[in-house]
């Protein structure tokens with residue numbers, strides 16, 4: 001733990017922050033610099049890349065950066081999240097459909113693959129693709145053609161495929177949920193994005209980075225608007241320093257939700273706290289060292305599944321049913337929430 005945590009004085013936000021900002025991926029760590037090096041090299045080729053990493057590590061940012069570093073940069077980048085789609089919807093989204101393919105298909109519609117022709121397709125949460133769609137994607141990769149839903153004629157495409165997952169595809173394969181041949185096709189280059197706790201210096205650097213971002217948002221938000229909005233609201237919060245105990249807890253916390261969780265925790269503190277110093281009581285219970293709600297429930301004899309259900313329902317109720325807000329509260333992405341709700345039958 002740094003010596004500064006024993007100081008009673010708040011730790012000021014550094015005036016200038018020396019970070020690497022690589023296409024929006026901010027870091028100071030040697031681990032991420034090594035990752036960028038691999039990513040730069042892999043981006044040049046047309047090889048399929050599988051980005052593995054825990055939730056919130058920045059896989060989507062990486063996919064967009066790879067596209068921008070590739071010779072396809074001036075062509076389309078089409079991203080699709082496989083976790084939010086039923087198999088029927090996934091087929092229609094990916095391959096498009098012809099008029100009359102199903103009720104409501106009143107005209108031909110191009111899918112993501114056709115829209116990305118010449119460019120890059122990013123399949124986020126690729127492990128969630130159904131086996132049927134996996135078989136069809138394999139054909140796309142092998143033959144560079146696909147048939148739209150309800151159609152008969154194959155369409156040729158020139159695509160670079162990027163995919164991401166927070167699961168182990170090998171485990172999915174062993175469980176019979178993922179095709180081995182597709183796995184080898186999509187991970188010609190596997191890239192592993194390290195969890196936040198394993199990136200030396202990044203918890204601290206990203207803390208200051210996001211404080212800077214939220215300070216800037218507050219400053220911009222307080223400027224008189226062109227629309228002549230009423231000016232009588234109190235100014236938004238700006239943070240000039242962190243209390244040493246809060247700082248120490250942030251550095252010691254394992255950040256299971258990675259960069260997304262860190263960002264959310266700071267956004268929360270900006271929203272609910274007051275004054276120029278960010279204090280410990282503005283951090284969520286798990287950071288304050290209090291047992292998180294889940295373990296207190298577990299002690300009441302709930303199964304992990306019921307516990308998770310209860311946490312999700314609680315978050316949804318606080319968020320007034322808004323999934324995006326509930327996901328923020330839980331420190332997970334909207335799509336992860338959607339998938340969990342589906343898995344838990346909610």
Ligand SMILES: Nc1ncnc2c1ncn2[C@@H]1O[C@H](COP(=O)(O)OP(=O)(O)OP(=O)(O)O)[C@@H](O)[C@H]1O
Nearest residue numbers: 024025026054055056057058059060061259260333
């Ligand atoms: N190194 C970073 N610097 C700045 N912002 C980051 C960084 N990594 C992630 N973020 C931000 O954190 C959030 C989560 O990132 P992203 O959606 O890319 O993660 P992910 O790994 O794709 O998550 P999931 O697996 O849950 O889909 C986004 O708001 C993103 O902008």
